[in-house]
Amino acid sequence: MSEENGMSRRAMLVKLGIVLNGIVGAALAVPVVRFLLSPVTREWKFGYESWLSLGGLDQFPAGQTRLATYRNPVVNSWDGETGDIACWVRNVDDKTFQVFAINCAHLGCPVRWFPQSSLFMCPCHGGAYYQDGSRASGPPERGLFQYHYKIEDGKLLIRAGEMPTPGQPVANKAGGKTTCA
Amino acid sequence: MRLIHKIGDWFDLRLQLGTPIRETAGHPVPRETASWFYVFGSAALTCFMLQIVTGILLALIYVPSAGEAWNSLQALNHGISLGWFIRALHGWGSNFMVAIVLIHMVQVFLFGAYKFPRELTWIVGVLLLLVTIGMAFTGQIMRFDQDAYWGLGIGASIVSRVPVIGPWAVNLMLGGPIIAGATLSRFFVLHVFVIPGLLIAFVGLHLLMVLKLGINEWPMPGRIVRRATYMQEYHELTHKQGVPFVPNAVWKDILFSGFILLAIAACAVYFGPFGPGGQPDPTIIQTAPRPDFFFLWLYALLSFLPPSAETPIMLIGPAIGIIVLLALPVFAGEGEKSWKRRPIAVLAILLIAVALGTLTHLGQHTPWSPVMDAWSSEPIPSQYVHGRTALERQGALVFQAKQCHNCHSLDDRVGKRGPALDRVALRRTEDQLIRQVIQGGGNMPDYGKNLSPAEITALVAFLKTLHPATQAPARDASRAIALGASEAVSGR
Numbered sequence: 001m002s003e004e005n006g007m008s009r010r011a012m013l014v015k016l017g018i019v020l021n022g023i024v025g026a027a028l029a030v031p032v033v034r035f036l037l038s039p040v041t042r043e044w045k046f047g048y049e050s051w052l053s054l055g056g057l058d059q060f061p062a063g064q065t066r067l068a069t070y071r072n073p074v075v076n077s078w079d080g081e082t083g084d085i086a087c088w089v090r091n092v093d094d095k096t097f098q099v100f101a102i103n104c105a106h107l108g109c110p111v112r113w114f115p116q117s118s119l120f121m122c123p124c125h126g127g128a129y130y131q132d133g134s135r136a137s138g139p140p141e142r143g144l145f146q147y148h149y150k151i152e153d154g155k156l157l158i159r160a161g162e163m164p165t166p167g168q169p170v171a172n173k174a175g176g177k178t179t180c181a
Numbered sequence: 182m183r184l185i186h187k188i189g190d191w192f193d194l195r196l197q198l199g200t201p202i203r204e205t206a207g208h209p210v211p212r213e214t215a216s217w218f219y220v221f222g223s224a225a226l227t228c229f230m231l232q233i234v235t236g237i238l239l240a241l242i243y244v245p246s247a248g249e250a251w252n253s254l255q256a257l258n259h260g261i262s263l264g265w266f267i268r269a270l271h272g273w274g275s276n277f278m279v280a281i282v283l284i285h286m287v288q289v290f291l292f293g294a295y296k297f298p299r300e301l302t303w304i305v306g307v308l309l310l311l312v313t314i315g316m317a318f319t320g321q322i323m324r325f326d327q328d329a330y331w332g333l334g335i336g337a338s339i340v341s342r343v344p345v346i347g348p349w350a351v352n353l354m355l356g357g358p359i360i361a362g363a364t365l366s367r368f369f370v371l372h373v374f375v376i377p378g379l380l381i382a383f384v385g386l387h388l389l390m391v392l393k394l395g396i397n398e399w400p401m402p403g404r405i406v407r408r409a410t411y412m413q414e415y416h417e418l419t420h421k422q423g424v425p426f427v428p429n430a431v432w433k434d435i436l437f438s439g440f441i442l443l444a445i446a447a448c449a450v451y452f453g454p455f456g457p458g459g460q461p462d463p464t465i466i467q468t469a470p471r472p473d474f475f476f477l478w479l480y481a482l483l484s485f486l487p488p489s490a491e492t493p494i495m496l497i498g499p500a501i502g503i504i505v506l507l508a509l510p511v512f513a514g515e516g517e518k519s520w521k522r523r524p525i526a527v528l529a530i531l532l533i534a535v536a537l538g539t540l541t542h543l544g545q546h547t548p549w550s551p552v553m554d555a556w557s558s559e560p561i562p563s564q565y566v567h568g569r570t571a572l573e574r575q576g577a578l579v580f581q582a583k584q585c586h587n588c589h590s591l592d593d594r595v596g597k598r599g600p601a602l603d604r605v606a607l608r609r610t611e612d613q614l615i616r617q618v619i620q621g622g623g624n625m626p627d628y629g630k631n632l633s634p635a636e637i638t639a640l641v642a643f644l645k646t647l648h649p650a651t652q653a654p655a656r657d658a659s660r661a662i663a664l665g666a667s668e669a670v671s672g673r
Binding site for chain 2: 102
């Protein structure tokens with residue numbers, strides 16, 4: 001066997017080795033990527049949202065806006081307090097409700113309700129909203145995010161489970177049903 | 182001594198590192214670079230090493246779990262002997278590291294060090310800036326308190342605005358639907374494994390290039406960098422008039438690094454550790470989240486961007502900034518190095534410094550934000566209620582009760598969101614005041630639905646008294662005539 005032949009044989013084996021590693025690497029990359037994307041793919045499969053109770057209607061007197069909290073439906077045992085989420089419940093007339101996300105529609109900071117001036121104000125960048133959640137002033141481009149709600153057995157239920165963010169299509173779902181004061 | 186030599190020889194025969202280390206240490210550098218201006222790179226590296234050591238120490242106690250992180254920080258601060266000091270060293274070390282990296286960057290920019298053949302050294306340096314900022318941001322999340330929680334919310338809200346993939350990117354960033362345990366875990370992984378790994382790799386590359394290409398010579402006005410001749414000129418600078426790096430230049434690096442370590446330790450002892458602030462409980466909404474010092478400028482900028490342009494600026498702005506920094510040596514790889522002949526470079530630095538400084542200052546004072554408790558904590562200055570009529574004083578009550586004070590200052594106190602009202606009666610007539618209160622506008626909510634006619638009358642009566650005693654309030658000259666005419670028509 002000439003030296004050139006020997007060289008090409010070894011070079012071929014090196015190439016074979018590289019190809020083998022490439023195939024194994026690609027095969028291993030599939031589960032790795034699926035593992036990494038699990039927070040996204042889980043949403044495709046089941047979604048994160050479900051109906052949750054905010055408690056009896058008697059906690060939300062007519063004409064008032066009250067803070068309510070719920071335990072997020074998707075939590076782990078080590079999530080601690082971060083699994084508890086707050087929202088604002090406005091009882092318009094005992095039949096119509098509005099449930100606003102706590103997160104400002106600008107950048108997600110917690111808005112506070114001021115009953116005296118009937119405004120929601122955000123402590124971060126100065127966004128303000130009227131009592132029906134519509135934008136009053138400041139940097140937000142839109143009104144507060146709203147949850148879908150329903151009333152069953154004297155309890156107020158909302159459909160929740162995911163932090164609302166400005167780019168999210170679901171964040172806008174209940175926004176069209178704004179009731180004006 | 183002979184034994185030590187023998188042991189040293191035993192190791193060197195096997196490691197073969199003695200000669201390369203001696204050659205590296207003694208490599209010639211241009212005489213003028215043995216300067217106090219050339220110490221910031223090594224100081225940044227010293228800070229990084231301090232961060233590695235203190236970071237490992239903190240990881241002995243810290244629990245990266247959303248339910249326990251805050252408690253473990255409290256244990257570090259109060260339960261474990263000198264845990265507070267290690268936390269303070271790590272926190273102050275981080276601030277010093279970001280500051281020194283920025284100073285180092287300004288220095289090499291003004292000294293033209295990014296020009297041929299050190300373009301790649303600059304590009305890796307820009308990557309080092311980005312990973313350093315990445316460490317600062319993820320480190321602020323490790324201090325898992327209210328600021329960290331809502332800071333993640335701000336991050337998620339920005340990420341969600343990316344077209345098409347935004348919502349999925351949010352899930353990926355948070356590790357789930359909400360800010361929770363998975364979120365802290367992935368930021369822990371970034372802060373402790375991924376970014377430090379990148380940082381070590383980039384620092385290695387950066388140093389290797391500094392050694393291979395030689396330190397940038399002191400820029401002389403008129404000494405132009407040309408690709409064809411530069412290598413030869415630099416070789417002459419180093420080999421004919423150069424001095425060995427050790428000891429001629431290195432003593433300043435060592436002294437300055439020691440001084441920086443001392444300053445970090447002094448700050449740690451004197452000011453103590455950063456936080457943690459309130460518990461990361463999202464149902465506690467009485468909070469005004471604020472980022473750490475080096476992100477305050479960004480926080481301020483986000484409140485000033487007009488709503489319509491905000492998303493594109495937020496998403497495209499950083500990309501443009503990074504591309505400009507990366508492309509700088511490609512487009513300005515030759516020419517004058519001295520800052521004395523590069524006025525635009527100097528002006529650019531000044532402009533950026535003034536802009537960042539101003540935004541940081543604003544970020545500390547947040548004038549765009551209503552002062553949430555001003556209406557109940559800040560009284561109306563007594564000179565504005567003294568000797569006023571009952572109606573005017575009732576108006577002052579409305580002013581407080583309807584939280585006007587949260588946004589409007591009186592006597593330069595509290596609310597800066599809207600204009601100060603001390604002289605509002607000079608700027609607005611009675612009718613204009615009524616219209617503004619009812620309809621709002623100019624970024625003020627309308628209060629028409631929220632105030633009764635009696636309250637509006639009282640409030641406007643109060644506002645009409647807000648003018649200096651020596652200046653008459655604004656009045657509409659045609660009002661009396663118009664009202665007179667209408668009174669004439671109605672036959673009164």
